[in-house]
Amino acid sequence: MSELAEPLVAQARLPRDAKYHEVKREIEEFLYDEANLLDDRQFKEWLDTLADDLEYFMPMEYNVKFGEHASRELTTREKQMSWFNEGKWTLTKRAEQILTGVHWAEEPLSRVSRLVSNVQLTAMRTNDDGEFEVDVSSRFLTYQNRCEYEQYFFVGDRKDRMRRTAEGWKLCQREIRIHQNVLLAKNLSIFF
Numbered sequence: 001m002s003e004l005a006e007p008l009v010a011q012a013r014l015p016r017d018a019k020y021h022e023v024k025r026e027i028e029e030f031l032y033d034e035a036n037l038l039d040d041r042q043f044k045e046w047l048d049t050l051a052d053d054l055e056y057f058m059p060m061e062y063n064v065k066f067g068e069h070a071s072r073e074l075t076t077r078e079k080q081m082s083w084f085n086e087g088k089w090t091l092t093k094r095a096e097q098i099l100t101g102v103h104w105a106e107e108p109l110s111r112v113s114r115l116v117s118n119v120q121l122t123a124m125r126t127n128d129d130g131e132f133e134v135d136v137s138s139r140f141l142t143y144q145n146r147c148e149y150e151q152y153f154f155v156g157d158r159k160d161r162m163r164r165t166a167e168g169w170k171l172c173q174r175e176i177r178i179h180q181n182v183l184l185a186k187n188l189s190i191f192f
Contacts, residue, residue: 014121027136027162028119030169035114038191043095046191050088051163051172058083058176058192083188084176091191098189105189108147112190115141122159132164133172144190152185154178158192 014020030049037046059082077085086094098106116138123135142154161173176192 014124019124020121023124023134024119024121026169027121027134028116030162030171031116031119031136031138034171035116039112039114041109043099043191047088047092047095048167049169049171050091051165051170052088053172054088054091055173056084056086056088056091056176057174058085058178058188061177061179061181083178083183094189095191103189105187110190111145113143117141118157127163134162134164136160136162140192142190142192144185150186154185154190154192156192 034046034049037043037049057077059076059080097103098109101107118137118139120137121134122137125133127133137157137159139157140155144150144152144154146152156176156178158177159173159175160171163170163172174192178192
């Protein structure tokens with residue numbers, strides 16, 4: 001995966017004008033539809049919402065001394081270990097494996113429910129190819145139940161980059177932060 005030309009970082013607050021609210025409504029609908037596709041195990045349809053150049057990253061979080069959070073709390077892409085550092089091809093292979101029915105971590109399939117909230121647009125731009133892109137921040141709560149007694153909650157935030165295409169919005173970048181420095185679940189077989 002290549003480093004991004006423009007990192008997903010907090011930027012000045014966008015004006016809350018009509019364009020902002022129109023695009024925000026479209027992005028919220030995309031995120032809610034995405035959560036429903038994943039909860040309903042419609043992985044093939046979900047994969048169609050991903051851009052071919054997708055970057056999907058989940059850093060690990062460390063407990064660090066006060067004042068060192070900005071530089072040391074999160075692992076970095078390509079330089080350190082992460083929970084995920086994938087592209088569309090890898091996500092496709094993961095979904096295909098689950099759909100075989102022969103997947104130790106997903107047999108039987110998990111029951112999952114995703115909540116998405118606090119959706120805000122942080123940037124809007126036209127990329128070098130003339131495509132409209134939007135940076136989005138959101139929060140999530142994901143509940144996973146496996147077998148009889150296994151229950152896991154994943155809570156965190158995401159920084160996404162969405163691209164408007166002829167086929168509709170496509171997710172082209174996602175950075176996921178789960179706010180745990182020790183993973184309490186037995187595996188990370190679900191998608192965020």
